[in-house]
Amino acid sequence: MKVNILGIKIDNLSKTDVLKKIDDFFSGGLGHYIVTANPEMVVAAGKDEKFLEILNKAGLTVPDGFGLILAARYLRRPLPERITGVDLMLDICQIAEQKNYSIFLMAAEEGLSKPEETATALNKKFPGLKIGGAILSEEESGEKIIAEINKARPDILFVSLRGIGRQEKFIAENLNKIPSVKIAMGVGGSFDFIAGRIKRAPHWMQKIGMEWLWRLFMQPWRFKRILTATIKFSWLIIKNGEKYA
Template identity: 40%
Template sequence: MKTNILEVPFDNLTKEEALTKLLEFLDSNKNNLLVTPNPEIVMEANGDKELLKILSEADLVVPDGIGIILAGKIMKNKIKERVAGCDLIFSLFDKMKDTDKTVYLLGAEPGVAEIAKSNMEEKYKNLKIVGVHNGYFDEKEEELIIKEIQDLKPDILLVGLGCPKQEKWIYKNKDRLPVKISAGIGGGIDTMAGKVKRAPKIFQKIGLEWLHRLILEPRRIFRVKKIPLFLIRCFKARS
């Protein structure tokens, strides 16, 4: 069942239900796109028709951000729960760790994806990350990256180029990528590498992970300021 928030159709699923969906994707014969919009991305999509089209056509759209849950209440389109993209990917890794399913990481600064690979393979024993590449590449190198992915045929491609670049990159190359799941994960590779620390569990549980990030990175205030504007727009859309 879909829940529409400012034109973006969210799958109204719990984290466990979303994980089950991803496991089904792993047994499919197509490249399934996972997107994890937060309020900032929804606002971006409202001014970017290409991004909105991508989000609307994605195979799984989960609400990454407490602001999306609040928006559902405001618009009387209740969403079951927040499904943090990072948590969902880690849960998927846990399910994959003793299987033959494989992962490719694309994004972050040079050297970071290699550390992320090492950390994830240490944390999730027997997880198979078959390839990595940083997020700084030109058109010529892009073709080499795509060729490598075609040769390796990973089951999952995780792209950390920031929104909307990562979603547009995946969408543009979707038919050339022989994977089962493609997902834009923003700063997820930095998190896997330990470069960005996640909020304490209590902050995550009560939906204040954004506040923890703001305390650590005050420059994010310009991004956080979009949340009240997002909620105001939701109130207006309801009336």
């Protein structure tokens, strides 16, 4: 069952059920991609049909942004809990360590941390985790990147590309070219959090949905993005939310 928020269909699952579904993906023959949705993505998808289609074709879409939890409550279609991208990435890495799956890290040039830093941090947290490769690329398409990933034959691909929709579009367009990958996921700034380049908000702020304020304090250049994720999204929910019931 899914909850429709302004056209984006969010899986109505607890974290336990999400992890069970992810575990099932590994036993199937096809690759699946996971979307960690937030209000900014929902607003962007309303103006980009291709992006909207990509989001709704995902094997799994979880509510990363706290605004989606509040919107679902307002629309009387509550979601069980918020599932952040960084926490889900760490959960998947734990599964990979336990079941001997390998991961691959791909990031764009403009990230604060290099994938190698993230790989080092992950190996400290999960000593048995197999990391097949970590690539930093100025390109976000092209046969060279795909060839590098295919050479490593990973089971899991984590992609960090800045800019709304870039990583999801890369995954949707290229997943069928990487047959070994059973799960692909766009992880945004998760590499920077894991590598320690950016501090996460205190747990109490995450819990009450004030993480956006912490990120604004830590990264003031995000002001416009945060404004979109709070004011514009809220206005769209009040104005149009009921149309998608």
